[in-house]
Amino acid sequence: MSPPVKSVPSDPALPPRADVVVIGGGISGVSAAWNLARHGASVALVEKGVIAGEQSSRNWGWCRRQNRDERELPLAILASQIWDTLAEETGADLGFRRTGLVYATDKETELAAWECWLGMARGYGMDSRMVTGAEVADLLPGNARTWKGGVHSPTDGRAEPALATPILAEAARKAGATIHQNCAAREIDFAAGRATGVVTEAGRIACDAVLVAGGAWAGMLLRHHGVKFLQASIQSTSFATGPGPEVTSGGVSMPDVTLRRRMDGGFTVGLSGFGTLHLSPRGALQARPFFPTWRTRRAKLRYRLGRSFFNGPDSLQRWGAESPSPFERVRVMDPVADPALVRRGVSELAAAYPALAGLGVARAWGGMVDCTPDGIPVIGPVENVPGLFVCAGHTGHGFGTGPAAGRLAAELIQGDKPSVDPRPFRHSRMTDGTDLGGMDLF
């Protein structure tokens, strides 16, 4: 069942031309469209389904800098500053609160990894600190488990996925962008090697720049045009409880389960690291660079051969500008929640928080996390294709960083000085032999 999401009106007619066409109405595309429009560009955003229909409404709502890869930390720090301003700038409450996050564990190896991360992060001014088991107990009243220790990031926060992206989309419209839902981009137009427009199911839009912000589908569209983009999707399961006692006002991560307080008084519960890998021909073709990550994650992965083999973002489909594309066949990718994982989450939650045991499951859903082999997104130009830009591959971290990722993409498109160093996010690392290593995913 899809999680709820605030609906956003569409603009009735496609413009024949825009400075920039943004493909994808998740938090990346919408934030980029907003930033572009308020800096004077004409922008059309096309979304095959509805604004925030996929990952951007299905996530846990954590806005964290804690445990970010060093290459991504400056982006997460910028995002956290932007989140502070969004309510005032948009005139609406996106649910952002700096309520703090606590990671608790009973594993020495995890504590050692967090300690090592903190050593690096202090150089960036992070105020997180390692905490003992007794301190974790103080920070998490009502938690019945005994923990060896943890890490506390007091100024990280949370926001509401049901609201944030739609509110940013409305802000983009107010700034002059047009938004077109149920309008898939079938192809990108090229002339003399540069991107010159987008062919949508409702017609063509000529433009100077195209931003592919298609989440899990970005790789499929890029590959259709011969642009390499290594991306794999992991299906994960989350659920929402009804309202309950406020055992935490922020987020708590335990080894197998996470919870985050929502504005409506319920909790969004995630199953950390658990997921299903859908087997596909594309997955087999690009398996090698993902191998190191798969090796660290495999204990919590299941495998499935299902419909996505034929119609998902990793399927091998062909299409043309004049016929329906795979993007129209799956308007909103709505994977089912894994019932075994929901049961496990319910029992882990009750074991950790007896006071939440009776809350039940108000709604459960699946979501496809789009991952790159090195665990950080691509944000920026496709170097050898003028006019073509990408903002995708956020690997389970992109809700919190979304406002900064969109800003960075807009700056790079408009030729402005980037707010953070864009080099770690360059597309060319997918093609120039860079060691993509592999790392932990959220």
Ligand SMILES: Cc1cc2nc3c(=O)[nH]c(=O)nc-3n(C[C@H](O)[C@H](O)[C@H](O)COP(=O)(O)OP(=O)(O)OC[C@H]3O[C@@H](n4cnc5c(N)ncnc54)[C@H](O)[C@@H]3O)c2cc1C
């Ligand atoms: C279960 C789960 C938990 C998560 N928890 C967190 C968290 O707590 N914190 C965090 O920071 N991140 C989290 N994430 C990750 C975060 O949700 C994503 O990284 C982020 O939402 C990605 O945003 P996006 O805009 O890149 O992609 P999406 O939100 O997936 O949006 C892409 C959009 O593009 C559209 N599209 C694709 N192709 C086309 C086309 N050809 N034409 C038109 N439209 C197209 C799609 O329909 C989609 O709406 C989580 C993800 C999941 C699934």
